[in-house]
Amino acid sequence: MNPVNYLYLAALLFTIGASGVVIRRNAIVLFMCVELMLNASNLALVTFSRLHGNLDGQILAFFTMVVAAAEVVVGLAIIVSIFRTRHSASVDDSNLMKL
Amino acid sequence: MSTLLAAAGSLEPAARSYLSPTGQEIVFLLVGVLVLGAAVVSVTTRQLVHAALWLVVALGGLAVEFLLLTAEFVAWVQVLVYLGSVVVLVLFGLMLTRAPIGRSPDADSGNRPAALAVGAASAATLVTLVVDAFRSSWIDLSGPAGTTRLTGEFLFSHWVLPFEALSVLLLAALVGAIVLSRAKGDGTKPRPGNLRTVLTKTKER
Numbered sequence: 001m002n003p004v005n006y007l008y009l010a011a012l013l014f015t016i017g018a019s020g021v022v023i024r025r026n027a028i029v030l031f032m033c034v035e036l037m038l039n040a041s042n043l044a045l046v047t048f049s050r051l052h053g054n055l056d057g058q059i060l061a062f063f064t065m066v067v068a069a070a071e072v073v074v075g076l077a078i079i080v081s082i083f084r085t086r087h088s089a090s091v092d093d094s095n096l097m098k099l
Numbered sequence: 100m101s102t103l104l105a106a107a108g109s110l111e112p113a114a115r116s117y118l119s120p121t122g123q124e125i126v127f128l129l130v131g132v133l134v135l136g137a138a139v140v141s142v143t144t145r146q147l148v149h150a151a152l153w154l155v156v157a158l159g160g161l162a163v164e165f166l167l168l169t170a171e172f173v174a175w176v177q178v179l180v181y182l183g184s185v186v187v188l189v190l191f192g193l194m195l196t197r198a199p200i201g202r203s204p205d206a207d208s209g210n211r212p213a214a215l216a217v218g219a220a221s222a223a224t225l226v227t228l229v230v231d232a233f234r235s236s237w238i239d240l241s242g243p244a245g246t247t248r249l250t251g252e253f254l255f256s257h258w259v260l261p262f263e264a265l266s267v268l269l270l271a272a273l274v275g276a277i278v279l280s281r282a283k284g285d286g287t288k289p290r291p292g293n294l295r296t297v298l299t300k301t302k303e304r
Contacts, residue, residue: 015218024142033142046168062254080195
């Protein structure tokens with residue numbers, strides 16, 4: 001099978017996630033778009049692993065998933081504590097450092 | 100591992116079938132279209148909870164793609180970690196921050212042109228790069244790979260130190276999340292007399 005198809009899928013998913021990060025306003029939905037981008041890179045890693053015939057890429061994809069889970073846990077805690085003080089989860093409302 | 104190395108890219112060009120699709124390619128195409136569609140809906144829908152549920156579809160489809168690439172272990176970790184915990188956490192976060200259940204008109208910020216530009220630039224760069232780099236390469240999916248046994252042996256013979264560092268990172272994330280989300284104030288330690296004052300206040304009412 002030609003690996004280009006999988007890499008196309010990964011590239012398009014990454015693109016969708018990137019434009020979602022630019023479009024969206026809710027911080028948690030931004031997180032979901034970042035997850036999409038991470039998953040696209042995982043798909044590319046697994047494809048490369050299969051292309052080269054060793055398992056390094058799959059191990060890296062596994063590590064990416066673990067780091068993404070940790071990131072989601074800490075990020076959601078930060079978002080919830082911001083929501084407690086500013087009563088909004090929108091990224092446009094966290095503008096304390098703006099002039 | 101030597102069988103894997105021998106199987107990779109060793110097919111004769113005559114044996115490569117560019118035209119007649121195999122079952123794997125058909126499944127790849129169907130699931131790929133499903134994943135892309137679900138991702139687009141998840142990024143553009145105005146109902147935030149629906150966005151999280153469409154994300155489940157996209158991530159599940161990606162798990163199927165991992166299975167098609169014979170990466171069993173990664174596929175099941177994807178199901179366990181992403182579908183099982185990350186999406187549940189995201190849904191909990193949406194509920195805790197009181198996301199609107201119905202349509203929310205202000206879900207998108209006003210920079211759709213910027214998003215289009217970013218998307219077009221990223222897609223053009225990545226797709227041309229991929230076409231340029233991997234046009235003539237080939238994957239042979241027949242060899243054994245990615246089973247839990249093989250992955251575990253490989254993980255614990257070559258990647259032990261990063262694995263241990265990751266477990267420490269997970270512990271740090273856990274502790275950090277608990278510290279961040281704990282309620283501020285003196286509600287942590289019950290003081291003597293609190294209960295009594297509350298009771299007398301309720302009696303006075």
